[in-house]
Every structure is written in structure tokens, then in C-alpha cells.
Amino acid sequence: MELHDVWFVLIAVLWTGYFFLEGFDFGIGVLTKLLARDRKERRVLINTIGPVWDGNEVWLLSAGGATFAAFPEWYATLFSGFYLPLLIILFCLIVRGVAFEYRAKRPEERWQTNWETAIFWTSLIPAVLWGVAFGNIVRGVKIDADMEYVGNFWDLLNPYAILGGLVTLTLFTFHGAVFAGLKTAGDIRVRARALALKLGPVTAVLALGFLVWTQADNGDAWSLGAMIVAVVALLAAIGAIAKGREGWSFAFSGVTIAAAVAMLFLTLFPNVMPSSLNDAWNLTVTNASSSPYTLKIMTWCAGIATPVVLLYQSWTYWVFRKRIGTQHIADAH
């Protein structure tokens, strides 16, 4: 295994971390409209991710920065090519971060309602768009001989990619509902479990459709294995939540996300961004990667930093391990 292969795996790991963690953050954002019945319940949900959402989002910045360092051509083609969708995602992430921090900083009704509406939409839209983006990466887009994206915005909205977007939206919302079941107390916890149970089958159908389509297009034995893991884990997550086992359900929905990301990367390999115009124009782990020297330095950095990050981020979850109910939210806002 050469270093650029290692980095292909590491980029997959960073995206897995991002979708696992910000996945339930996005889900919680969507649930503020789907699950919460009043402001206090919305605040319960928001506060389950309050101390951690910012750290979770850094997984995205790390994935972006690491792609820049390890696969500059991939970084350049992807973000200049998917220009407008990325713009929408950035817009949402900016508004969303500010919304979390500023919502409670003024008592006015309209101020708080506006930020809550913002949290819902800016969670929902990126949840869809990341699926659309990865659908397009896996399926291949119009890339020319100079590694430039030559398609347009509408080319990115094809049925396969849109299905991918619906899968990430429902999967993240399911993941978020299970997380809410795990982190809240009282009435909202019961309803979170019930909602997860309703979302589960819809998610499973969409995910199965998307993964089978992916397997049929580009799959091999390895991706088939990952696909089976993803589907079984999702079913197990649904089964566990039906029995009220929130912790197990959350672990399984996490495995689903990891296995689904693994499957997409397995079908990609050794490409990082295939061209739909000509196979010779594919971006691959070889022609898109950095020099061995840079990859070596990056490997040292990631090899030391990532476990440390996992350690102190896990510690954060342990510090804030207590369930939150409406009684824990002070009125004075």
C-alpha cells in the first residue's frame, strides 16, 4: 500500500468522522421542526449538541485541508467544479453557526424564531447537498483532459445524485432522532424514539435503492461487503430503537454511516473523481496526489493528531454525558 492509498483511506476516515458527527447535528437541526413541540423542546434539542457541534464541524475543515494537502488536483477540481452547491453549503454553515451562538442572546420573540427557522433550513439543505455531491463524485462528472469540470450546475442534479441527497437527509435525520433519544429525558425522549422508528423504514428503502444502484454501476466484491454491512447495521439500528435500546441503535446508525462512506470510497478507488467523458481523464490517487515527501509529513501529522483529537473529543462527550430535559433549560432567555 503506497502513501497515496493510505491518504485515500484517511480522507475517507475524515469524511466518515464528519458525517457521523455532523450527521446527527444536521438531524437535530431538522428535528427542531419535526419533533419539538415548543420553544423549550427546541432548546432541549439544540442543547444536546450545544457543546460539541463546533468541534464536529472541524472534521469537514480537516477533510478539506487534508484533501488540499494530499490530493491538490482533487481539491481544485472538486471545489471549482461544484462551485454553486458548495457556495450554498458554505452559506448554510455560516448562518447555522451564528444561529446557534446568537439565538439566545436576545429575548425578543421574533429574533429567536428567526434563528430557529434558520437552524432548520441550514441543517436540512447541507444534509441534502452532501449526498448530492458524493453521488456526483461516485457517478463521475464531465471532467476534461485538463482536469477541469466542464458541466454546469444542472448536470449535478441528476436522479442518482438526488437520490443520494435524499439518503443523506433521511439517514442523518434518523441518526439525529436516535441521538435525541439517547441524549434527552422525559416526553421528548419517548417521541424521539417513536419518530426514529417511523423514519427508519423510509431511510432503509432509500438507502437500499441508492446503494444497490451504486453497486450495480461500479461495485465489486469489497463494495458489496460494505453495502451488506451498511444495510444490516441500519436494520439493526431500527430493531434496537424499537426495543428502546438507544445506545445500541446509535452505534448501529453510526456503523451504517461509516459503511456507506466506505462503500462509496471502495467503488471510487483507485479514482478520486472519475470523468464521465473519458476514462483516461479520471482523477486518480496517482495523478491527483501530492509528492511522497508531502504525504509522508502529512501521515506523521494525521497519525499523531487524529487519535489525540478522538481522545479529547470523546472526553467532551463524557463530560456532557447527562441527558437533558425541559427542566434543565433555564427560563431566563
Place this chain on the structure above:
Amino acid sequence: MDLALAPETLARWQFGITTVYHFLFVPLTISLAALTAGLQTAWVRTENEKYLRATKFWGKLFLINIAMGVVTGIVQEFQFGMNWSDYSRFVGDIFGAPLAFEALIAFFFESTFIGLWIFGWDKLPKKIHLACIWMVSIGTVLSAYFILAANSWMQHPVGYRINEERGRAELTDFWRVLTQDTAVTQFFHTITAAFLVGGAFMVGIAAFHLARKKHIPVMRTSLRLGLITVVVAGLLTAVSGDSLAKVMFRQQPMKMAAAEALWDGQERAPFSIFAYGDVSKGHNSVEISLPGILSFLANNDPNSYVPGINDINKESQEKYGPGDYRPNIPVAFWSFRWMIGFGMASFGLGLLGLWLTRKKFLLPPALRTGEDEVPHLVLFKNKALSPRLTKLYWVVALWTLLFPLIANSWGWIFTEMGRQPWVVYGVLQTRAGVSPGVSQGEVITSMIVFTLLYAVLAVIEVKLLVKYIKAGPPELTENDLNPPTKIGGHDEEDADRPMAFSY
């Protein structure tokens, strides 16, 4: 859509807007993190409640500010790929690494521990909670180091070779990229300038409250801390600025010649106080200058030779082929002056303030004030300033609170505009870095989106800051004075106790 513009013009405007805007929040974040951590340390060590109230007050302003810094920083991570894809392809092997280091090491640190600090008041024992804000502070400084190392490589590329076959620059010595003198001096200058921003911010707001005789114990302490910060940081900013200028005279003589509007090289080169140049004719029409100072700044020798814009342009043409290698001279000239002017004005006011509010043995006993009194401002021995002059000082301190921030912005505009037409000095021109596949329509769309969004957020943010500044330090609660003794909080006693902080 095709506007008759050079391909890089729009992309440069966009980068300028998003990056200058982002950097409005950065220096205040860096300095307020450390100052808040300092105040909290004082609280933990002395148990004097004024320090806790000060921590809560400045911490709140810090959080309102850093939220904007964080979200505008997301754009920074991706816009190289969006608008500067050819730049990214060419330099990614080198430039990407410090960016990835920044995310993996600094951003994770900062973002995780800030969550712990915000929500941790009733979840963490006092000392661990204090450690969290220090971690945030370390994260901000580390982050600055990595990104400045990346920028320094654009100012003065080292530790690389050109791979002709792949058509790109490749890293050969990462340690050199991280430790070259450009990176070290630029870091020193940026960090000290950041503390100048935080110091002046503290002084201005403390002056606002002291003028109204409100929250005196907290604001007295803040005034003192702010003034000392301004003076120390101001001095160090000047020292580091001088070393950075010397590095630049060596590495980018054009930038420094442009900063001085020195058209033709000369011995005993003067420092211009004011100049109005005619770019097309290549000389100044009006000029007021101090002889020998520029030579001294460049080489520590007032009689030494400093090359001029015209000489360096000719040299560059011989070296790199035909073309115009001059940056925008008026921008370079004036941004350099505004950087120094605004920064040093703030330093001067800080020095004055520190003298006016001096304590103890420098002050006759009659003029000394207690913890609960607004300090007398004493210019000359034995006599406090009149109420009108006192009021004037408070007002000036308040209205100049953003001077160092303005200086920071002009400093960056000078650094980046002064390097033009290069994006990587001597290696890659800016116009060769833009995304060939991105249309002008797309760039304009994103520029409008970001500009409007940033404008709206600026209004929201400033209003929020003003609200919390006016409100002053909060009263302390039971929760504040009884921090938990173990991690996770004291929930066994009261499982339904409301969280000390919630969104």
C-alpha cells in the same frame, strides 16, 4: 456573461472582501482569548469576585466575536479551490500541508475546548475549566502560526523545487517552510498587533463605563490590563514591524520601494511623510520627506543604498521577461502609512493612559484612589486633570478602540497588494492562479452572496456587542460561586438543576 475585466480581478476582489472581513474577527479572538484566560486565572488564584465578573463580561464579548471568526473561517478553507484552482494545483503540495496541520491540530483544539468552556461552568472543576480557556488560547495562536507559515511561503518561497513534468511546485523541506525568518517575524508581528487590538478594545470599553462611573472595580482592573497590553503589544509590534521591514527589504524590495514611493534608488534614502506620485511618469509630483530614515530602516545605516521602483522593475523584466512588475503604488504607499499611523496612535494613547492612571509610589497619596473609585487622571505632579479633560480622555479612548483593528486591515492589504503581480513571489503570477472553469457570473454570484450575508451579519454582530457592552459585567449567581468539584457536575444532589449555560 463576460465583463471586460482581467480574469483575476473579480477573484481578487472576492478574496479581498472575504479575507479582510474574516480578519476583523481574528485579532480580537486571539487577544481576548488570552486576556480572558488571564482574568480567569486571577479569579482562580485570588478568589476575588471582580475577576470572575470581568471574566464573564469579556468572555461574553469574546464569544460573540469568535462565532463570526469561526464561520467566516470556513470559507477560507474552501475558497482556494473555488476561485483559485490553478493556484491550488500549483502549490497544493506545499501550501496544503500547513492548512491541514492548522485544521488537525489547531482548529480541533480551539473548537472542542471552547465548547467545554462555554458549557462547562457547572460541569467542570474550577481548574479544569480554566485549563479549557487556555487550550482555546493556545489553539488560536497555533492556528495563526500555521496559516502565517503558509502565507510566508507565498511572500518568500523556500524549501521547494519545481517539478516540470507535473507542472507544479513540490515541497522539499517542510521544516524550512515552518521556520524561515519570514514566517517567524510575520508571526511575531501579527500576534503582537492582535494584542494591540484586544488591549485597545478593553481600554475603550472600560473608559466607556468609567466615564459613567459604572462597574468601577471590574472596569478599573480592565482599564489597567488593557493599557498594559496596549503599551507592551504596541512596543513589540513596532519592534517586530521593524524586523519584518528589514526582511522585506531583502526579500521583496519592490514592496518596500512601493511603500515609500521611492521611484529611483539612492543612498541616504528618505522616508516620505506625504507623497503624491505620477505612476505613468514614474516619479513623485509632491513629496515631504526625512532624509536617511529609509536607508536606516532597510539596512540600519542612514547612508546605505536603497533600490527604487524603476530599478527593481527593470531588474524583474530582465529576470522574468517583459511585463509590469509594479504593485499599485498609491495603495502600497498609503496602506503602509495607515497601518503605522493607526497602530502607533493607539500605542501613544495607551502610553499616555498608563501614565495618567499610574499608581502608588509615582502618585502623591492625596490622588490615590480605592478599588471602588474611578481613578484620577494625573498628568503633572500633584494635580488631577479637570473634569472636562478627564471626560475627553475617556471619549477619545472609546472612539479610538478600533484604531489597531484598522491598522491590522491596512497591514494585510499592504502585505498582499504589495506583493502583486505575484501570488507566489517570483514563482507564480496572480493571474495564472485563477480557476479557468469558473465563469465570471459564478464569481459575481458568490461575491454578492458573501458580501450581502457578511454585511447583514456585521450589523447583527455589532448590535449584539453594543448590547452586551452596555449591559456591563453580570451579577454573579450561586452557580458561579459554587463550581463543581468533580467532572460532570454535582448532579447527584439535584438532578433537575437547570444548566448554568444553555443555548
